[in-house]
Amino acid sequence: MGRKVELLAPAGSFECLQAAINAGADAVYFGVEQLNMRAKSVRSFVLADLEQISFLCKTHGLKCYITLNTVMYNHDIKLLQLILQAVKKHEIDAVIASDFAVINQCKLLNIPLHISTQANVSNIEAAAFFADSADLIVLARELTLSQVSDICKEIGRRQLKGLSGKPLKIEIFVHGALCMAVSGKCYLSLHAQNASANRGACTQECRHPYKVTDLETGRELVVDNEYIMSPKDLCTINILDQLVNSGASVFKIEGRSKGPDYVYAVTKCYREALDAVEAGTYSLEKVEQWMTELSAVYNRGFWEGYYLGNQLGAWTSKPGSVATEKKVYLGRGTKYYPKINVAEFLIETGSLKANDTLMITGAEIGAVKELVKTLTVNGVLAEKATKGDKITFKFPYKVSGKDRLYKLVANDG
Amino acid sequence: MAKLIQYREKCIGCGICEELQPEYWRMSMKDGKATLLHAANKKNILIRPIHQSDFETSTNVANACPVKIIQVR
Numbered sequence: 001m002g003r004k005v006e007l008l009a010p011a012g013s014f015e016c017l018q019a020a021i022n023a024g025a026d027a028v029y030f031g032v033e034q035l036n037m038r039a040k041s042v043r044s045f046v047l048a049d050l051e052q053i054s055f056l057c058k059t060h061g062l063k064c065y066i067t068l069n070t071v072m073y074n075h076d077i078k079l080l081q082l083i084l085q086a087v088k089k090h091e092i093d094a095v096i097a098s099d100f101a102v103i104n105q106c107k108l109l110n111i112p113l114h115i116s117t118q119a120n121v122s123n124i125e126a127a128a129f130f131a132d133s134a135d136l137i138v139l140a141r142e143l144t145l146s147q148v149s150d151i152c153k154e155i156g157r158r159q160l161k162g163l164s165g166k167p168l169k170i171e172i173f174v175h176g177a178l179c180m181a182v183s184g185k186c187y188l189s190l191h192a193q194n195a196s197a198n199r200g201a202c203t204q205e206c207r208h209p210y211k212v213t214d215l216e217t218g219r220e221l222v223v224d225n226e227y228i229m230s231p232k233d234l235c236t237i238n239i240l241d242q243l244v245n246s247g248a249s250v251f252k253i254e255g256r257s258k259g260p261d262y263v264y265a266v267t268k269c270y271r272e273a274l275d276a277v278e279a280g281t282y283s284l285e286k287v288e289q290w291m292t293e294l295s296a297v298y299n300r301g302f303w304e305g306y307y308l309g310n311q312l313g314a315w316t317s318k319p320g321s322v323a324t325e326k327k328v329y330l331g332r333g334t335k336y337y338p339k340i341n342v343a344e345f346l347i348e349t350g351s352l353k354a355n356d357t358l359m360i361t362g363a364e365i366g367a368v369k370e371l372v373k374t375l376t377v378n379g380v381l382a383e384k385a386t387k388g389d390k391i392t393f394k395f396p397y398k399v400s401g402k403d404r405l406y407k408l409v410a411n412d413g
Numbered sequence: 414m415a416k417l418i419q420y421r422e423k424c425i426g427c428g429i430c431e432e433l434q435p436e437y438w439r440m441s442m443k444d445g446k447a448t449l450l451h452a453a454n455k456k457n458i459l460i461r462p463i464h465q466s467d468f469e470t471s472t473n474v475a476n477a478c479p480v481k482i483i484q485v486r
């Protein structure tokens with residue numbers, strides 16, 4: 001039985017991809033090279049990674065979509081063609097784009113296309129326009145829930161089909177960072193630092209605190225919230241049942257520049273919530289539990305976005321994340337004993353005690369939390385381990401030298 | 414003599430370097446990244462000497478690069 005709604009998770013690296021798989025995503029999206037909106041992010045994939053990404057997704061039964069959603073210049077066309085050839089060869093399920101060059105090329109090469117939120121589709125006629133070239137439209141993030149469901153209803157009434165001949169699908173954002181600009185069309189980075197956000201080099205100017213100064217008198221106006229341009233993060237887990245009823249069929253989680261712990265925690269919560277909605281067991285208590293889990297990973301505080309018709313007024317009150325937990329780096333994997341399922345790690349910095357909650361991240365394991373009750377340090381039971389120690393504990397996944405070990409601690413800001 | 418250095422791999426192809434200093438930079442039609450012209454290439458790090466008179470413009474280019482992969486030394 002197919003699921004009613006597809007849960008789409010971000011994958012900015014192999015670690016995040018594995019985390020999304022482990023957490024139960026139905027599909028992932030990712031970017032390669034510089035033609036994606038997270039080009040500046042350190043974890044960018046390269047063209048040669050496409051094969052492995054496609055293989056992993058197929059093996060685990062996930063769909064995979066590639067974002068090619070920056071502004072495109074003449075000098076990008078060749079690279080674009082190279083990427084699209086590879087997309088075709090490795091059977092990536094769809095391209096997410098808004099530039100007409102990409103839209104056109106996909107049509108020529110017969111590659112399924114999703115219209116990116118950058119295209120700012122906000123009404124049924126715009127959706128109908130793109131139905132000639134795409135199978136799915138990612139709606140503008142600024143719409144209310146009733147606007148979303150009106151568009152979906154109208155698609156049904158008109159029996160609008162996408163290019164493939166199947167009913168046109170609608171995708172919406174359910175969780176993650178929001179941006180003060182309409183559909184990400186922002187020039188702040190360009191003005192302030194000559195960095196083009198529309199080429200994936202957003203410098204996050206809106207996330208800084210600002211003061212307003214009267215240039216004539218030099219008087220500084222007191223703004224009751226200094227973070228006047230930085231919206232809180234979108235979180236819809238408390239209205240997810242309503243979103244499911246809107247008729248949108250793909251739910252997207254934002255965060256290609258976030259780490260595997262974020263991808264895992266957020267995807268897992270939304271997986272459970274969507275399953276609960278489908279099973280009819282979605283409840284307030286569960287929502288509270290999920291909210292606690294979501295608050296533990298990177299976030300700027302939450303609001304339900306524009307879906308309930310709220311004004312963009314929910315500004316964040318602090319710089320950066322207000323996550324209730326943070327991870328502190330301890331060291332890396334050194335050995336794995338598969339017969340007894342024991343992993344060994346070298347502590348390179350800091351210390352840990354028995355009963356600390358640890359997190360292990362890596363390309364093959366994603367991000368896994370582990371409460372270590374009994375700690376073995378350099379072969380003997382101990383209460384504490386510090387720099388230079390080798391620790392071992394039972395762990396169900398194979399650990400390699402690239403895997404990192406962290407300790408999770410409360411974040412007191 | 415001053416040197417201009419480009420760590421080419423991380424270039425996002427925004428084109429601002431070519432815009433500001435066309436005599437030194439060219440956007441590659443092959444991979445969409447900027448190429449520092451007449452430069453030695455060591456493992457995708459491009460290096461070339463520059464005239465003293467170009468020092469200021471080069472510094473402006475380095476500051477303008479959104480991913481900070483250009484250096485003047």
Ligand code: SF4
Nearest residue numbers: 424425427428430478
């Ligand atoms: S300014 Fe920097 S990122 Fe932009 S094209 Fe030149 S080298 Fe590349």
